[in-house]
Amino acid sequence: MPLYQQMVVQLQSRIESGEFGPSAVLPGELDLSRDYGVSRITAKRALDELAEAGLVKRERGRGTRVLERPGSTTMRTSIDGWLENISLMQSTTEVRLLSFDYLNAGPDIASALELPEGAEVQRSVRVRTLDGAPMSYLVCFLPGAVGRSFQAADLRSTAMLKLLERAGHGVASARQTVSATLAAPDTAQALDIHAGAPLLEVRRIARSADERVVQYIRALYRPELYHIEMSMTRKAGPDGPLWSAEEGVS
Structure with a gap:
């Protein structure tokens, strides 16, 4: 840069x-x-x-x-409600589908989806906007058999998790990591930011009720438009006071 x-x-x-x-x-x-x-x-x-x-x-x-800038609308989520609130996402954001195709899984994607290397996978790239401002850049991989249950046009109007549910692959559990990264040039262009700008990165592997991996997603969020909130309580522990996340955080 x-x-x-x-x-x-x-x-x-x-x-x-x-x-x-x-x-x-x-x-x-x-x-x-x-x-x-x-x-x-x-x-x-x-x-x-x-x-x-x-x-x-x-x-x-x-x-x-x-300069003084008007306050921007911010999407807020809690740790316990991280799996997308489908109705909220659909009612408050718009989605733009940048690409949609099928390819052979490389080592990293195959490992994440627990598939043989070279297996067919669906790859989609979407941008979600909040009040007209690009908020997130979503790169999603599905096993080919799962992805064939819907078309590219469906992703323009329906949330991914809703499409998975309709196809009988409802998400029952997920494991994810949250970290920070810098915007690559293509991501920066899609999010209307400078290349190298800081982003919140979420990687999530979702499983159906039968423990089959049905989705691997890498989501990049503009930190000024997407916040994670957590309420915590200080409680007594065997080794001294500990901080514990409250249940039902919103």
């Missing part, structure tokens, strides 16, 4: 974290070039990019000020 783009991502992150709040003045080109170890031209281009994105306003003699 070009140096100026790396600076844009880092400065945007500092703005969104509140380090530089509305009306705050960002460091000047000379200070940024020294702090980031880049040329003044690179620092200037990074600030110009932030201005073009509507995050800051540059004024001669007054510096670069952070």
